[in-house]
Amino acid sequence: MGVASFGLLEARPLDGGQLNVAGWHALVARASKERMEGILAAAVSAGALEVTDSQLDRLREVTRSRARADLLLERETVRAAGLLEAAGVPYRVLKGPAWAHTAYPDPMWRGFGDVDILVLPARWYDALEALEASGARRLFPELRPDFDGRFGKDATFVARSGWEIDLHRTLVLGPYGFWVDCDELLSRSPAFVSLGGTSVAVLDPDAAFVHACYNAALADDPPRVAALRDVAQMAIAGSVDPGETFSLAQRWKGVGVVRRALAITESALGSALHDTPIARRFAGKASTRDRMLMATYRGPGRGYTSQLAGVVALPGLRAKAAYLSALARPQRAYLDARGFSASGFLEHAIRRVGQPR
């Protein structure tokens, strides 16, 4: 975890010693898994970690592979953003390339594995059409006809190049995803990053910080180290307005999520985030309701439990009933694509939910 906090304020110091073969192999494997090869290389360059010549050769090899993947994904990002612009669909590039170029001192410090783009919910099906017209193929059909447009979080496409594009209708699954007002989010002035001379729209720093917190606290269990680093990086960068960010998180009922993200980030990376203005603004504990809802995002069955918990965020009995009915009875094409029978799907869900955490 020491490498993951390299370059942060008061982070845990690296011991500076030289690792044996097994230790180095494990460190490189972990850095590669977290797509943090660039931070490892920066730590070595800065002399925070001593390496042998053969270890340095291996580091060059893995950082080149990381750079190659990130650059090809940036090219795919430029293409996808161009398609959406041509179709007149408002969008924001999320996560990887957006944060690598805005939150980090060097984009090499933040690797990524796919392209994530948020589109205006009302233009969801136009966005799908634009991607499909370019030759991108959707991996799985929607759960039920029109489910995406009403309740969906995202859809994964494979572009002609073979890289994955996640088209988002909201930021996360479940209740916290429903509470994000994406119309408002896309009406906020975007920030821009330049990728190969093309400006692509990304979330403004305040919205990006809240999204980073959602990503760290809700997306994976255990959280990805890179996601925690995103939170720390933005918290210390000073480009986030604490008052505006708090107000945004309040409107999205996500103050507890930001608090949890800051707490787990500080605990994992050992960086003194509690002294940053943004952490001071969010000081406090998550409410009981938030703790219960956030618990649905953890455990082997979190994909199911967080979606089920989403019902609390939907207004009106009719919407709740339509949502629960869709979750319980996916359409045949969806089941076929995932290799399930109708009963097998329910059994799988029940088994996952019942697995110990």
Add this chain to the structure above:
Amino acid sequence: VIPRSWKRAEGALWRQLLSDVVVVAADGDAEPFAISGGARLWDLLEEPRQLDELAAALGGSAAKEELASLLASLVTGGVIDRVDS
């Protein structure tokens, strides 16, 4: 004789890592190009540079013929432009 210079193409995407650089054109389907020890060269190419200038700045690390050949490859890959000024 018109002096010939080279500079980074506007559509180039790149990463610098340790002393290396990996570059690719944002257009097209070319594979990324890794230049071992190329970070300094890439820094220099932020502005138009002539071959002699690049060779001098890189010191003994690059023979002129090798450098010219590398620049030609980078032009073909779409990551640098030749500027005739």
